[in-house]
Structure formats: structure tokens, C-alpha cells
Amino acid sequence: MDTSPMWYSCNCGGLLQLVQDFRALDVELLKRQFHERRAERHTLMASGVWRYKELIAPDLPTPYIVSRNEGNTGLYQSERVRSFTGVRQLWLKAQSENPSGSFKDNGMTAAVSHGRSLGYRKFACTSTGNTSSSLAIYAATAGLTSVVLVPDRDVALNKVLQTLAYGAQVRTFTGTYDDGIRWLDKYAEAEGLYVCNSVNPYRIEGQKSIVFELAQDLNWTLPDWIVLPGGALSNASALGKGLHDLYTLGFIDKLPRVAVIQAEGASPFHQMIASGGDALTPEVKPSTVASALNIGNPPSWRKARDVLHLTNGVTAAVSDNEIMEAKLLIDRSGIGAEPASAAAVAGLRKLVNEGAIHSEETAACIVTGHLLKDSDALRTYLDLPESIQHVRLQS
Numbered sequence: 001m002d003t004s005p006m007w008y009s010c011n012c013g014g015l016l017q018l019v020q021d022f023r024a025l026d027v028e029l030l031k032r033q034f035h036e037r038r039a040e041r042h043t044l045m046a047s048g049v050w051r052y053k054e055l056i057a058p059d060l061p062t063p064y065i066v067s068r069n070e071g072n073t074g075l076y077q078s079e080r081v082r083s084f085t086g087v088r089q090l091w092l093k094a095q096s097e098n099p100s101g102s103f104k105d106n107g108m109t110a111a112v113s114h115g116r117s118l119g120y121r122k123f124a125c126t127s128t129g130n131t132s133s134s135l136a137i138y139a140a141t142a143g144l145t146s147v148v149l150v151p152d153r154d155v156a157l158n159k160v161l162q163t164l165a166y167g168a169q170v171r172t173f174t175g176t177y178d179d180g181i182r183w184l185d186k187y188a189e190a191e192g193l194y195v196c197n198s199v200n201p202y203r204i205e206g207q208k209s210i211v212f213e214l215a216q217d218l219n220w221t222l223p224d225w226i227v228l229p230g231g232a233l234s235n236a237s238a239l240g241k242g243l244h245d246l247y248t249l250g251f252i253d254k255l256p257r258v259a260v261i262q263a264e265g266a267s268p269f270h271q272m273i274a275s276g277g278d279a280l281t282p283e284v285k286p287s288t289v290a291s292a293l294n295i296g297n298p299p300s301w302r303k304a305r306d307v308l309h310l311t312n313g314v315t316a317a318v319s320d321n322e323i324m325e326a327k328l329l330i331d332r333s334g335i336g337a338e339p340a341s342a343a344a345v346a347g348l349r350k351l352v353n354e355g356a357i358h359s360e361e362t363a364a365c366i367v368t369g370h371l372l373k374d375s376d377a378l379r380t381y382l383d384l385p386e387s388i389q390h391v392r393l394q395s
């Protein structure tokens with residue numbers, strides 16, 4: 001067992017990125033194996049992450065893997081949501097169906113498993129609530145300790161309760177996700193904590209599986225666009241790295257374009273791209289109804305910028321009203337989403353209206369978090385108690 005400390009950043013000022021050697025892989029054989037593993041039930045290899053182990057963590061010994069059969073999420077089509085966005089065909093990939101209710105589980109299973117293989121027992125993150133509940137579920141599954149830092153305001157209470165319920169030690173602080181990242185950068189090593197935020201390159205490797213599964217769902221032909229919400233920009237980074245793997249290995253013969261959608265009140269990445277700049281100016285006071293996107297200094301911005309270059313991608317920013325309008329529609333379609341996820345649908349609609357995406361094109365939006373994650377957001381449009389009819393039951 002290797003007990004050396006874990007490194008997250010590189011001397012160049014950016015984050016570490018893993019480079020895998022895929023030269024010995026046989027793509028046709030892997031396609032068959034991915035297909036067979038998916039059909040298995042109750043085995044590690046049926047997981048929507050570990051099914052792709054050869055592309056994610058080829059050298060990680062399986063006894064260290066902590067898995068909850070993550071991935072294997074639904075891919076849906078809703079005529080209502082499609083016509084709202086204006087594209088010809090739309091898929092919604094519901095990462096909200098993961099064990100802890102968000103896309104974080106795809107990366108967390110990989111990060112916790114890697115930390116465990118290094119001999120760590122204490123795992124940490126700072127979070128607006130989804131990363132923390134994901135870490136807590138994996139730590140609980142393996143009997144490990146999780147320590148999470150959560151801002152003392154503007155987070156969804158359900159997520160904090162979920163984190164506590166899985167047994168995490170929750171520490172709250174005055175500040176934002178960005179302050180929490182700075183604290184971990186400074187003190188995690190001294191406290192013997194293995195950091196599970198997306199600064200951790202193994203998180204990114206695990207999250208690549210979202211696009212692997214999407215591609216497999218669609219028989220290795222992806223739509224013209226993949227649209228996703230952007231906060232810390234881990235998902236955009238992982239998506240791009242996964243696309244790069246699929247394309248260079250020959251699983252897909254065309255790269256889709258990527259659209260990253262931020263909330264207007266927390267949109268430093270969009271602002272940098274829109275102004276043609278190449279240096280991110282952090283948003284000091286990020287603020288949006290989509291609390292999961294309340295991030296002013298996204299650690300993965302360089303990786304996400306490279307993904308836009310690779311895929312000829314674009315960005316957009318949407319208002320809180322646009323986010324809630326899209327959320328209502330996704331909820332009414334029966335799929336459901338927390339506000340951050342709805343930003344992708346709102347952004348797709350905006351990009352079609354602006355002509356950046358053509359109405360004849362096809363798209364997939366990543367539904368990143370479950371409807372039940374944020375009941376405060378639900379209250380804002382459900383008009384309680386008027387929308388619930390009180391009836392007298394006859395005996």
C-alpha cells in the first residue's frame with residue numbers, strides 16, 4: 001500500500017491531469033465487454049463507472065473499489081422539453097438517478113477508491129451540498145470517515161441533512177465554496193485528509209463515465225451538442241476528457257460540440273470566454289437561485305477552456321428566472337431536476353434563440369441533480385399551501 005500524500009496541482013498553476021496509456025486496448029473487444037457487463041446484475045462491473053474500468057482506472061486493484069452501482073442512469077426524451085428548447089431532437093441524461101441523487105457519484109466512487117488504495121481513512125471536501133452527500137454515501141459504504149465543509153448560507157438544507165444522515169462530520173463556515181477550497185489546499189495534508197473535490201484528478205477520471213455511458217446508450221453516435229451546467233467546471237472538464245478518449249480510441253468518429261451554461265450571478269467562466277480573454281477573473285460574491293452553481297472561482301477553468309477549444313464549444317449565462325422556468329418544465333415532464341440542472345435546458349433554449357445552435361441540430365442535456373435535492377426552490381413556484389387541496393374524508 002502506498003501511503004505517500006496525494007497531490008492535486010501542478011507547478012504551472014493548473015490542476016493535475018492523468019494521462020492514461022491506452023495503446024494496448026482493443027476497441028471492438030471493449031465495446032462487446034461494455035455491452036455484456038451492462039447486462040450483468042449485482043456485480044461491480046455492472047456499475048456505470050466500473051464497466052469502463054480500462055478507460056478510468058486500469059491499475060486500481062478491485063478490492064479497494066467502493067461502489068454503489070452508480071451510473072446506469074436513464075436517458076429520456078420529452079416532447080415538452082424538446083419543443084421548449086427548439087432543437088430537432090433532445091435527450092436528457094438523468095444523473096439525478098445516481099445513488100446520492102447527483103452526477104457527483106460517478107467521480108466520487110473513483111476518488112474514494114483511489115484514496116483508499118493509498119491507505120487514507122479520512123476523506124474531505126468543501127461543498128454546496130451535492131459533493132458532500134456523495135462523499136458521505138461512499139465513506140459510509142466503506143466504513144471510512146468523511147469531513148465536509150459547507151458554507152453557512154445559500155445552500156440547500158436537504159443536501160446538508162442528507163450529508164449528516166450518512167454520518168459525515170459537517171463543519172460550517174462563513175464564506176463560499178471557493179473559501180473552502182482554499183482552506184483544504186492549505187490544511188488538508190496536515191490533517192491527513194484525502195480531498196475529494198474535483199481538484200482531485202481521479203474524480204475527473206470517474207466522471208468521464210457519464211459521456212461513456214451516454215455514448216453507449218446511443219450506440220456510439222453522439223448528438224451534435226452536449227449541454228451542461230457549469231459551476232466548478234469539473235463536469236465540463238470530465239466530459240471533454242471522456243470525449244477525447246472516445247474519439248482518439250475510435251469509439252466515436254465525430255466529436256459533438258459542448259455548451260457550458262452558467263448562472264448569470266456566478267458566471268466568471270462565461271464572461272472570460274465571451275470577452276475573448278484567457279485569464280479568469282473570479283466573481284467575489286457569486287449568487288444564484290441554483291445554489292449548486294454558487295461558485296466564483298472555478299478550480300477547473302483551464303481544463304474547461306481546453307474542452308471548448310477541442311470541441312468548438314460555446315458558453316452562455318442564464319438568469320434565475322430562466323432557470324426556474326426550465327426547471328418547472330423538466331419537473332412537469334416527470335424527469336425532475338434541481339435548479340442547477342435546469343440551467344442546461346435554459347441555456348440550450350437561449351443558444352437556439354440566439355442562433356448559436358441550429359434548430360435542425362440534436363442535443364443532450366445532462367440532468368445533474370435530483371428534484372428533491374432543493375425543496376426551497378420547489379416552494380418558490382409551488383405556491384404552498386394554496387396548491388394543495390384540503391378535503392374532508394367521508395366515513
Ligand SMILES: Cc1ncc(COP(=O)(O)O)c(C=O)c1O
Nearest residue numbers: 231232233234235292340368369
Ligand atoms: C446539481 C449540480 N449541477 C451542476 C453543478 C456544476 O457542476 P460543475 O461544478 O462540475 O461545473 C453542480 C456542482 O458543482 C451540481 O451540484
Ligand SMILES: N[C@@H](CCOP(=O)(O)O)C(=O)O
Nearest residue numbers: 127128129130131197198232
Ligand atoms: N456543486 C458542487 C460544488 C463543486 O464541487 P466539486 O465537487 O466540483 O469540487 C457541490 O456539490 O459541492
